[in-house]
Amino acid sequence: MTLARELRESVYRANMALVESGLVTGTFGNVSAVDRAAGLFVIKPSGVPYGALSPTDMVPVSLETGTVLEGTLRPSSDTPTHLELYRAFDCGGIAHTHSEVATAFAQARLPIRCMGTTHADYFGSDIPVTRPMTRDEVSRDYERNTGLVIVERFGELSLDAARTPGVLVANHGPFAWGVDPFKAVEHAEMLEFLARLEWRVRTLAPDVPLPDDFLVDRHFSRKHGPGAYYGQRK
């Protein structure tokens, strides 16, 4: 093992953090991280139980070709999806889960609406859901096309991936991202928590008005960007 030693260690630890978050059932889910200067990203191998993983099992993949750069383990079957997201979005890490409530929203083909300040502290908009994929998109390059329909949806809605670091893939589940793989996992956790809140709101008061835009903007901008005043000075 010569390539990406530190990145493999980070990706390993972020996959373990995903397990500790309680978002994982079985072998579902995976985390990756990118090193753009080196032209590669590193991702969990496919179908290996989390308890059996070690840092050296993490698989390095070329950002240019999508092929494995070293080792004999197959990368996650969702690797082509990660690749398309790294190409389209300026992020450092990606986490994919089948977490319970977010996956239910994906199956219900409903966005996770921004209904309050908890949401606005992390996501500056609704968390969108992709359109169903066509027969052709599923039959050829299915996982790559999964990434492309995510990017298409962000384009349609003119969303900024830094302000909206997550998405629901219809009838599949959530992807989240961040500046590094640990932030990606944090966003996956928060996305699930926000789905729980929104699910309860829909069962309590399906027609309640949305919060005002100025409240959402206030909360997003008090944590993010030049005017942020949440947390300690860096």
Add this chain to the structure above:
Amino acid sequence: MTLARELRESVYRANMALVESGLVTGTFGNVSAVDRAAGLFVIKPSGVPYGALSPTDMVPVSLETGTVLEGTLRPSSDTPTHLELYRAFDCGGIAHTHSEVATAFAQARLPIRCMGTTHADYFGSDIPVTRPMTRDEVSRDYERNTGLVIVERFGELSLDAARTPGVLVANHGPFAWGVDPFKAVEHAEMLEFLARLEWRVRTLAPDVPLPDDFLVDRHFSRKHGPGAYYGQRK
């Protein structure tokens, strides 16, 4: 104890795995495994607290006659149901639970619909529910008839037990199976998780369209069968 020493050990460990999965309340639930060459299966004894079990307490039962082959403990009261499933389905282990959400679907007499890729990764169809049993079926050979109405339902729907490794018995609860007792427990866990997803979908969007068949087939076949590419090469 001379019979089926290794199978008893496996069945004991699979019953303990069922407890660790969180699917068990009280003494509900049981796991069995079959040795077709030896003409027997081994099952948990009836009504013994899980914490008091040991491998030697597991009860060997004849596949031909359904009678206990060795020892003094009574087998699970659901033993005749397991027997009928082993006779009809080509599986190696069976797990029965009263897990919360799957049991609620059984009481609501609703199938767990296949609403997404999480479901399709494990079950290649909806998870069906049996018809209510008649007075005669309940009053005589009740547990055996429970097995027969499961087999009847699979026949009506032309389901393949390998592609649909689980069922809901109306007003009772789920049975799941697999190539061995550990896979049976894994399928029981997944069935409960899928019930949780489907319950939330029904509360969120009862009329949402089903996913396309080609998406379901793609996910089932990427994990199962000759074209599978999920996981590592064996």
Add this chain to the structure above:
Amino acid sequence: MTLARELRESVYRANMALVESGLVTGTFGNVSAVDRAAGLFVIKPSGVPYGALSPTDMVPVSLETGTVLEGTLRPSSDTPTHLELYRAFDCGGIAHTHSEVATAFAQARLPIRCMGTTHADYFGSDIPVTRPMTRDEVSRDYERNTGLVIVERFGELSLDAARTPGVLVANHGPFAWGVDPFKAVEHAEMLEFLARLEWRVRTLAPDVPLPDDFLVDRHFSRKHGPGAYYGQRK
């Protein structure tokens, strides 16, 4: 401490079992047990954190007069309710909780219907809910009257307390009982589990038909009474 040493020890341990069951929030809940030959029952003291309890803190109360027989601690404020239940029902222990889902049914003034075999294995009927209490019943002898409206409800419905070992008090919460305080705690746990099942059924399929009486009777009688065949021979 001279009175009821063994009974205090049992009641202490049953109260601890109640905490371990996860049914307790704060100081809510209490367990008692009766010694009819000695003319007394023993109950948890009022408002003492569970973590600070010891067996000697358990309070012995006269079955005849309802007064404390020894010590300086006040018994649970619900003591007069337990007293009326011991007078009316032939049971050995009583557990009271504010467990989440059962309490919600009590607040919704809905019975926990018998919707399947999980319920019928423990309770041979719906778990009933009392009528709201009058202003007079609340203003004078409130806790005693709580016991009396339970007994009234069982009379109206001709219920057998051995076949239906639990009840919901409207706008309050559940009481459960059994042959000893540990069975009472087990029934309180099962009552909460059955409430969870029934809550999900009501959200999934509010109009689904009830199970047939012959199925309910089969399951109750396979575990209870002269024809029981569940569990091991005693």
Add this chain to the structure above:
Amino acid sequence: MTLARELRESVYRANMALVESGLVTGTFGNVSAVDRAAGLFVIKPSGVPYGALSPTDMVPVSLETGTVLEGTLRPSSDTPTHLELYRAFDCGGIAHTHSEVATAFAQARLPIRCMGTTHADYFGSDIPVTRPMTRDEVSRDYERNTGLVIVERFGELSLDAARTPGVLVANHGPFAWGVDPFKAVEHAEMLEFLARLEWRVRTLAPDVPLPDDFLVDRHFSRKHGPGAYYGQRK
């Protein structure tokens, strides 16, 4: 560190108790306590992970001016809300959370109705929800105005903050208070539990009648005030 050594220790421990209660996701939430004689309150710093906190990190703030009295850490961004509550209400500690179900009620803009004795044992009325804030209130002195709309709502409803030790801020989440920071945390925990009960009642029986006032008053007064008889004599 010279100021408020003991109060910092208490506030630190109460923040840790908040984490242990399970009400915290990420860095959400904060607890404070007041020393009115010293003219200050002490609050958690902003955006520091709970696991990295120590008592000396707690920030003392002037009750008169709202400014930090010692140290270099920024106080919680919600500090001006706490300040307004200390000015208006006679309480010793305040806890703020984004706990799941209470936050969903805040997003649904629904009060947590008093539906039974569990509620009445802690809160002598419905737990109210504030009105949405105006653009001006959000754009200038947002956190201070959050406190003022809470106080406004208590005035409109003629609520006594000692009898109703908690509130929901619309599209934000709950605040709770008590005689000290530990009671504030206990009330935050109870508020969440009551939200869970009320959420289930609304999904089960949205039109069920409210409990009678005399039942609510009986339960609140048996635990609080001169006639209290719950718990042990002090």
